Amino acid sequence: MRLKLKISSESHRSGWALALILLVGSISDARAWGQEGHRVVAEIAEQYLRPDTAKQVRELLALENVTTLGDVSTWADYVRLQRRETGPWHYVNIPIHRQPNATEAYDKERDCPLDNCVVTQILKFEAILKEKTALPVQRLEALKFLVHFIADIHQPLHCSDDHDRGGNDLRYEYGGNPTNLHAVWDTGILAPAVHGDERGYALKLVKSIEQEVAAKWQEGSVIDWVNESYWIAVDVIYKNLPSDTSVLPESYGIEMLPVVDGQLERAGVRLATVLNLILDH
Numbered sequence: 001m002r003l004k005l006k007i008s009s010e011s012h013r014s015g016w017a018l019a020l021i022l023l024v025g026s027i028s029d030a031r032a033w034g035q036e037g038h039r040v041v042a043e044i045a046e047q048y049l050r051p052d053t054a055k056q057v058r059e060l061l062a063l064e065n066v067t068t069l070g071d072v073s074t075w076a077d078y079v080r081l082q083r084r085e086t087g088p089w090h091y092v093n094i095p096i097h098r099q100p101n102a103t104e105a106y107d108k109e110r111d112c113p114l115d116n117c118v119v120t121q122i123l124k125f126e127a128i129l130k131e132k133t134a135l136p137v138q139r140l141e142a143l144k145f146l147v148h149f150i151a152d153i154h155q156p157l158h159c160s161d162d163h164d165r166g167g168n169d170l171r172y173e174y175g176g177n178p179t180n181l182h183a184v185w186d187t188g189i190l191a192p193a194v195h196g197d198e199r200g201y202a203l204k205l206v207k208s209i210e211q212e213v214a215a216k217w218q219e220g221s222v223i224d225w226v227n228e229s230y231w232i233a234v235d236v237i238y239k240n241l242p243s244d245t246s247v248l249p250e251s252y253g254i255e256m257l258p259v260v261d262g263q264l265e266r267a268g269v270r271l272a273t274v275l276n277l278i279l280d281h
Contacts, residue, residue: 043202044268
């Protein structure tokens, strides 16, 4: 699946310079989207949950006295500090090979031979959540991982690698701060636009999603969605990096924000799709 994206430079300019005093310095290798992105995805997903799905989600979340998917959307980033084995579950390192006529990217034998990547972990936790005889605490943990990992696979640098650890080794200055390409895509582009209001930003994005478009996004498999993100990394991110400077200008974030928004929208719609298929009977 090859995705064609139009990069727009319209809007999102107000308050940009001020808002860039943010968390773009040192972000963990596997912390895709940061708090803002993960909460936005979760908020979007809740708008697409069917009634019975939403009821079951609330019942599971009640085990930890929380009420929304946003409340657990970043849990997987923090638990990896205690459970180090979960670190590789956040990404899949598909090598950038820049073959313009290629249509498929992910190769399980090459990219996930030991099932130790985000693709196989999503499938594993889908099965656990679907198993009604599993302990409620196990199903809740599966839900929390799914909320996070489905968002992760829509951050293109979590589905690609150009011998740079998904952009972590590409050092830039952005917004006056030293950072790296991965951190810019995790947080640097999005945080200034969100301004701390993840729910408001998510609802704004939901209003822009046409029903026919959402239906199209629901098609395909996890592997299709990973491949889609991979080609964004190839065709959009790596192709638009400055070759003669170590500074990413303000215009970079403005131009790339529509790409980020599109990925957050897809992630939210698809997270809801996965949960509806598993929980709505």
